[in-house]
Amino acid sequence: MTALERALAAPKNLTFDELAGMLASEDEGLWREIFAAAREVKVKCGKTETLPRGLIETSNVCAKDCLYCGIRKGNAKVPRYLIPEEEVAACIDEARRRGYPAVAFQAGEIESEANTAYYERLTACATGRAGSMTPPLEVTLSLGEQTEEVYRRWKDAGAMRYLLRIETSNRELYAKIHPAECSFERRLWCVRALKRLGYVTGSGVMIGIPGQTIRDLANDIVFFGDERLDMVGMGPYIEHPETPLSELARRSSEHDVRLDLTLRMIALTRLYLHDVNIVAATALEVLDPEGGRNRGIEAGANVIMPVLTPRKYGCNYDLYPGKAHDRS
Numbered sequence: 001m002t003a004l005e006r007a008l009a010a011p012k013n014l015t016f017d018e019l020a021g022m023l024a025s026e027d028e029g030l031w032r033e034i035f036a037a038a039r040e041v042k043v044k045c046g047k048t049e050t051l052p053r054g055l056i057e058t059s060n061v062c063a064k065d066c067l068y069c070g071i072r073k074g075n076a077k078v079p080r081y082l083i084p085e086e087e088v089a090a091c092i093d094e095a096r097r098r099g100y101p102a103v104a105f106q107a108g109e110i111e112s113e114a115n116t117a118y119y120e121r122l123t124a125c126a127t128g129r130a131g132s133m134t135p136p137l138e139v140t141l142s143l144g145e146q147t148e149e150v151y152r153r154w155k156d157a158g159a160m161r162y163l164l165r166i167e168t169s170n171r172e173l174y175a176k177i178h179p180a181e182c183s184f185e186r187r188l189w190c191v192r193a194l195k196r197l198g199y200v201t202g203s204g205v206m207i208g209i210p211g212q213t214i215r216d217l218a219n220d221i222v223f224f225g226d227e228r229l230d231m232v233g234m235g236p237y238i239e240h241p242e243t244p245l246s247e248l249a250r251r252s253s254e255h256d257v258r259l260d261l262t263l264r265m266i267a268l269t270r271l272y273l274h275d276v277n278i279v280a281a282t283a284l285e286v287l288d289p290e291g292g293r294n295r296g297i298e299a300g301a302n303v304i305m306p307v308l309t310p311r312k313y314g315c316n317y318d319l320y321p322g323k324a325h326d327r328s
C-alpha cells in the first residue's frame, strides 16, 4: 500500500515524516494525487456540501499585543469600535435572510464582565433564547483566551462552537511572535478547556510565519489530531505594515509560496483527520481575490465564513492588509 492509499483508508494513517516529506515535495504529479485524495476523503466523510457561517466582527478592541496582528493593542493608528447590540442583531437578521444556519462572533481579546455579558446577550439573541426571533441560528465564538467560567457562561447562553487558533504548535516560534505576557501554555489550556466543556472546538495556525519550517507545519497537523479538534482554520500569514513582525516578513517567503503552502496544508489536514470541518480562510482571498476561497474548498476545506460586519466597522477590522477591503 502506498502512503496515499493508507491515508485514504483511515484517519491518522500518515507518520510525521511522511507529512513533512509531502509538504516539502515540489513534485506536481504527487500534489495532483494528494489534492484528488483529499477530495475523495471529503466525499467519503459526507463533507462535500460547503457550510456557510456568517462572520460578524463585533469589535476590534484588543488587550493583546501580538507581533503580527493589525489590531494589536499597540497599533494606535486603528480607530477602535464595538458594534452596538441592535446593529449586531441586524447582522444576525441578515444571516437569517440569507439562509445561513450559523453565525460567528469574532473580536479582539478582552476579558471583562461587560464583555462576557455582551456575548451572552448576543448569543441568546442568535440562538433564539432571547425570545421572538426565528429560526434559531447556531453560534460560533472566536473571542480568544478566557477563564473556564466565562467559556461555561457562553456555553450556557447557547454557544455551540469555539475557534481559538494556537497560531503555531511550536512553543519557541510562538514565543517569538508574541509578547512575553502571552503564554503558549495558557492558550493550549484554553483549547483543551473548550473541548472539555463540550464545545465543538476549532483551532489552527498561520502559514508562512517568518522562521516557521516545514517540520513545524507537519507538527501542526499532528497537533490537530492529538488535540482531537473538530474544526481547523488555517490561513497564510500576511504582513501588516503597522506591526513589528512585518519587517522580518518581507525577507521571508513570497505570497504565492504561502498561498500554495496553505492549500497543501488544507489537503494534508483533510487526509490526516478525515471527518473534520476545515475553514477556507478569508486570508486566502487576500492572496487570490478571484479564486482563493474556491481553491481552499477544492483543496479539502468545507466551511466558508462570509463577512456580515457592516462596512463602517469592518473597514477597521484590519488584522492584515486587504482583509478589511473586500466586503459585501
Ligand code: 5AD
Binding pocket: 068, 069, 070, 165, 167, 205, 206, 235, 236, 237, 238, 239, 240, 283, 319, 320
Ligand atoms: N496574517 C494572517 N493572519 C492573521 N491573524 C492575525 N494577524 C494576522 C496576519 N498578519 C489571524 C490570527 C488570529 C486570527 C483572528 O487572525 O491567526 O487568530
